[in-house]
Amino acid sequence: MKRNTGWMLSVIMMLSLILSACSSTANDDQLSKGNESNTGKTEQKILKFWMRGSGPNEVLARSVVADIKVFEEQNPDIKVEIDYIPYADVEAKWNTAFAGGTAPDIFEVGIINVASRANLEQFIPLDDYINGWSGKDDIIDNIYKLGSYKGKIYGLGYLPAPNVFAYRKDFFEEANLDPARPPQNWEELMEYSKKLAVMENGKLVRGGFDVPSQNGSFWLEMFGHQNGSAIVDEEKELPVFDEPAAVEALEFLKELSQYSISYDQRKTETVPFRLGQSAMTYISPDAIGEMIRNDPSLEGKIGVVSNVPGKHPSTFNGLRLLSISSTSKMKDEAWKLIEFFLSKERAELRMKELMMPVVNKSLAEPFIAMNPEMNSAIVEAIQIGVGRPNVTWSPLFEKYANQGYEEAMFGVKSVEKALQDAVADLKKEIGN
Known part of the structure; x- marks a missing residue:
């Protein structure tokens, strides 16, 4: 029991960084230059990513930065620039960015914001990308539902936080x-x-x-x-x-x-x-x-x-999601990063190293095995949980x-x- 409880504490410390309640939003992008420089090297495309939170020292933020580092190593033509938006400033910052044409390519959002931003056509539907994704059937069905608005998916959840x-x-x-x-x-x-x-x-x-x-x-x-x-x-x-x-x-x-x-x-x-x-x-x-x-x-x-x-x-099930801005000029590259975040390999690494709950069906049993009582409750809660109403x-x-x-x-x-x-x-x- 002591071993299980110790693990429970680790999981729980992670979950405290997760709730939230829930925000979403928009994007502005940089067009890839794709030109050969004087040195003969191809200039990198700049992919802008906004994440909610207090900054890079948060455990979750460090995990995201680690994911981005590996992504950049695997995709040397793409450079991801990440900015952190304090929770209290999220809506104002997003509104200003869309109004001024400076929105990023990818937003890290919450359930409560999906509908309003989708209704303003600031997020794009992800359905076509998801339908062509080899990993689509490995995601818990309820995760798709929680990121949907009027029959289309505008946010793909990567980190749940149920009660x-x-x-x-x-x-x-x-x-x-x-x-x-x-x-x-x-x-x-x-x-x-x-x-x-x-x-x-x-x-x-x-x-x-x-x-x-x-x-x-x-x-x-x-x-x-x-x-x-x-x-x-x-x-x-x-x-x-x-x-x-x-x-x-x-x-x-x-x-x-x-x-x-x-x-x-x-x-x-x-x-x-x-x-x-x-x-x-x-x-x-x-x-x-x-x-x-x-x-x-x-x-x-x-x-x-x-x-x-x-x-x-x-x-109740809180959820952090990833959305692509309708203003992005690098939507394919943005999806590629989202697909990377949601891959079984990256999710399994977060699960093992940081005890984060998972949205991948294939990882449910290994996650439960790490602490049967707590994690079986978490997995079922993720499957049946409902977030705040997804309306504007x-x-x-x-x-x-x-x-x-x-x-x-x-x-x-x-x-x-x-x-x-x-x-x-x-x-x-x-x-x-």
């Missing part, structure tokens, strides 16, 4: 529950939460399952999907989180919240599970690793599975989903009325 269902095995034992058997469905989730909740002098001091009281749109999405709700009809670009399946999901969450200590989902320092004040939650693997680093006594006490399904299995108004969705969620949770309105009003307000703002 998993985590539970405290020691708390299970205290409650006479089998620590090797987490809840199997919603009914058991409710039953376990009731048994695991601890009251002292009429006050809840340890929750059964975390249910945020504020900023819970993420919970509404996840449980809505598990209950069969689309939450957002991405094909028609319509919010539908007031449909019966979504209402039923939020009603279930509200009932479940009686066994949860109140907290704000955006304030990670208040999450009960992280503080040892809850027995079960959905959480990123990096957060589990941080917990164990801060308190080594937790080693071996945290169990994980991909999800606890309702009518359907589902969880995704940030607005979060605003109004939070509005409906909180009005329902605080009893301002009935669950049905709260969600109906939130959907109506969102439709009004997006002009629908």
